[in-house]
Amino acid sequence: MLSRENTVIITFIALAMVLSLPLAGLIRFLDGPTPPKWLPYVILIGVGVIAPILVNEHLNTIESPWVWSDEPLHGSLSDTMAHDPEQE
Numbered sequence: 001m002l003s004r005e006n007t008v009i010i011t012f013i014a015l016a017m018v019l020s021l022p023l024a025g026l027i028r029f030l031d032g033p034t035p036p037k038w039l040p041y042v043i044l045i046g047v048g049v050i051a052p053i054l055v056n057e058h059l060n061t062i063e064s065p066w067v068w069s070d071e072p073l074h075g076s077l078s079d080t081m082a083h084d085p086e087q088e
Contacts, residue, residue, distance in 0.1 A: 004059065009052045016048030 002010070020040035027034050 005056050008055050008059070012052040012055070013048045016044045016046075019047060020044050 020043040023035065023043065024040040027037055027040070
């Protein structure tokens with residue numbers, strides 16, 4: 001069974017291929033003003049790599065919201081390292 005993260009990644013990769021392959025073919029066959037030749041690569045990177053990362057991060061924050069604060073959760077690291085349980 002696929003995890004949610006993998007499903008999002010696979011979906012966006014498929015979407016990137018669907019968007020960029022026809023554009024790459026269109027660039028080859030047009031004689032007039034055409035889109036730049038690097039545009040399909042930008043679509044592949046943007047839709048196939050960056051977008052699924054952003055969507056997964058957003059979905060992770062929805063599933064487990066975290067409130068950032070300046071205070072440590074269980075004391076500072078120096079307090080933990082200085083604590084000797086045998087002295088109690």
